Amino acid sequence: MSRRAGGRAIDAIPGGELAAAPPHGDVPVLARIRRRAVRLRVLVAVALVAIVAAQLAVAWARFGTLDAGFVIVIVGLGIVLFYTASGWIGTVTRERQRHAAMSVLPGVLLVPRSIEETAQASLQLLAATGVADAGLIAIAQDGGEATPTATAGYPAGWADSAPPISLPRPGSAPLVARDEGRHPWVLPLTRRVAERPWVARVPLVSGGESIGLLMLAARQQGLLADRPLLAALAEQLAGALDHAALYEAAYARERNLEELDTRRREFMAAISHEIRTPLTSIRAFAELLALDEESLGETAEQLVASLGQGVDRLSGLVNDLLDLGKVQDGQMEADLAPLDVTRVLREGENLLRPAFMLRQQALELDLPETRLTALADRRHLEQVVLNLLSNANRHTPTEGAVTVRAWRDGDFVRIEVEDSGPGIAAADRERVFEPYYRVQRPGAPAVPGSGLGLAVARRLVELQHGHIWVEEGDTRGARFCVELPASGAQE
Incomplete structure (x- = not known):
């Protein structure tokens, strides 16, 4: 009508x-x-x-x-x-x-x-x-x-x-x-x-x-x-x-935007699932080829290695898309419980250290010797740590340094991931947490990435009743800060 x-x-x-x-x-x-x-x-x-x-x-x-x-x-x-x-x-x-x-x-x-x-x-x-x-x-x-x-x-x-x-x-x-x-x-x-x-x-x-x-x-x-x-x-x-x-x-426009956003999320979820199936097969074939090193020449080994890296990158993109869609649709919940933050940070450092070694970057941990307990969801916090470390790895130049710190700050446990990269301008420090947003630096080479990792990290931190932001580091790089509610006395 x-x-x-x-x-x-x-x-x-x-x-x-x-x-x-x-x-x-x-x-x-x-x-x-x-x-x-x-x-x-x-x-x-x-x-x-x-x-x-x-x-x-x-x-x-x-x-x-x-x-x-x-x-x-x-x-x-x-x-x-x-x-x-x-x-x-x-x-x-x-x-x-x-x-x-x-x-x-x-x-x-x-x-x-x-x-x-x-x-x-x-x-x-x-x-x-x-x-x-x-x-x-x-x-x-x-x-x-x-x-x-x-x-x-x-x-x-x-x-x-x-x-x-x-x-x-x-x-x-x-x-x-x-x-x-x-x-x-x-x-x-x-x-x-x-x-x-x-x-x-x-x-x-x-x-x-x-x-x-x-x-x-x-x-x-x-x-x-x-x-x-x-x-x-x-x-x-x-x-x-x-x-x-x-x-x-305005009401009709809002309803149309909501409908378009719902369709977009459904499409992204469907296409992500469709991509994940062939990626699993490709990864399996690459691993089988890598096992037979004797029959592969040097060039073939490099191709197999590149194939594995490409599969890992696509898998990360698919996972980010799925996680972002679940958080936006309210399908993801947080199972909050006392969690040793230092252990999660050390596990994340072990997983990504090969990527830092490949680029000859120093990855340093500045953590307390005692347990640092926060009220958090283990799986969500692990994802946040991996996303922040991966982001620091991509934006830190070769032979640069990344430092991870954590300590008790009043009623919160604070985590910092600081890199020695070019930093983030004040005007972009809030927008980097938006989905698909990429910082533009004239004359600088494009940095690989989906533009989803930080958006997913923010939503996962908020699910745990925490806060995340970025500020300028001591070396003019970027320092990403996370605060999570502390859980009881530290041991």
Whole structure:
């Protein structure tokens, strides 16, 4: 279903997903204001009658008689004062009613709503305030005609079969008149409101374009005679509908992005699984060839070694994709338990030391001799350590150095992996944890990698209620820091 607002076609939000209209009191606000005005007039009349009676009593007591002229003057003065006070009360009452009516619709903007819900909430507020006894809001369709979108005081289901009408021209003044019930949109109100209700038809305009119609009906003319007020209400309502159209557009865009992201994750998971199967076979064949070294020449051995490295790189990429997808989909959980961090770091150093030796890099561990226990998930922490060490290995130049440190820092266990590479600019230090982000260094050779390792590391650290960040190291390289909750006293 499509609605137009401010010249934009918007897909409507499914009903029931947004907040309903706020509750209202049983007595309309304008009715309460009118009742107060009536009570005030009665009090003024009683007070003036008492004053006139007191003056006449004083004159009778002093002179023993009442002159007819004096009585006429006193009574006339009381009547003049009453009408003067009544006129002042009427003026104040009308201004209070105008203020109450004008303050109704801005409240609709406090809660994000669809176009239909905005229209319905606006009518409910106007009815609860007492501006009208019934009404409807019609929104322009693509063909230029309008059909009822929201109703108040109409029979249930009437709007579904209501005939469309043509909209008034933009800039048309509000039309207020008694209706004989001939109009198809007024006919249902002749029994519910009045046989000849007062009806106001006010165009809704946004950006110089007619977007709909506000129609209000009442037993008495009341505020419907105030055309400037009706025009102001229509302007507020058009703004609220325009706001709702923007909300619907943003809502639809967010839903589309979520759907695209879901499809992307499903695709990445599927393709990762599809790639993993042939990689397993290729790795097995490479290992079988490597076992038969005697039948292989030097060139063939190099090719087999390169084949194994390529398989390892692709396997790492597939694993990173799968891990990232699981974390983003909320499918990965952390089994937190007391864990010796120094042992995990030493195991990671043993696994990756060949890669550091291949590039003639120094890998140094600066760890305490005692156990350093954190509340962590072993598998997740091992993955974080391997990702950080692999990242340092790739970005550290040949014959460079990488240092791994760990210590107890208050309520946390802190891990640092510092390299002697080119470092990371301050503007990139947060973005390096985004999936697929690669730091660009003009003139520098491209560094191999998927751009997923640090993104996976951050999500795994956060799963363990920890923090990870990067800062400048002592040698102007990059220092990656991880903090995990400490577990009890260190042994």
